[in-house]
Amino acid sequence: MSGKPTPNLLEFIFRVFSRCFGTKVIGLENIPTSGPLILACNHVSNFDPIVMGGFAAKRRHSIYMAKKEVASWPVLGKLFKHYGYIFIDRKRKGGDLHSLKEALKVLKNGESLALFPEGTRSKTGKMGKAKAGIGFLVYHSGAPIVPIRVIDTNKLPFTWGPKVIFGKAFNVKADETRPVKEQYQEFADKVMNEIKKLK
Secondary structure, eight states: OOOOOOOOHHHHHHHHHHHTTTOEEEOGGGSOSSSOEEEEEOOSSTTHHHHHHHHHTTTOOEEEEEEGGGGGSTTHHHHHHHTTOEEEOTTSTTOOHHHHHHHHHHHHTTOEEEEOTTSSOOSSSSOOOOOHHHHHHHHHHOOOEEEEEEESGGGTTSOSOOEEEEOOOBOOOOOTTSOSHHHHHHHHHHHHHHHHTOO
16 A cells, blocks of 8 residues: 555644654654554653654654543544544453454554554653563564653653654564464553664
């Protein structure tokens, strides 16, 4: 599937907003423009999808995974639904397998999927532990991952020059001699480690 960017009002608004605060963008060229892809970003602020997503869209459109609560937000909730966001129930016992399967379909269709491996915002500014869900997606899709780190977005809108860094795409190879499920968390941890390397 072609990765040519498609007109998207939401992503355009996100990008304009981010530019208003002098956002610094590094490594945007590291996003492959075609083929299945996982954009994995750390999460310290509600502004993260805006900053990361607005600029990533210059390379290609992505389907986003978001907490189900945002679907009920006025105006934005409708836009999120319109652009195909996948809403995940973080409180569901044992994880939201239905949403993960929907996300896997996106990757199997050769599209780009954007998510936050930690599953929730860090309250301290430090990176948390990734949820096994991203490991599930990496394992079953075989898609390359672009690690992304946002810096100082937790200080918005009272700061200037937050930063978003797009790392080089990498793959994680499954070990077919080991049980599948025990590799999910290992894969998730590898993704977070790559994000932590970005500075």
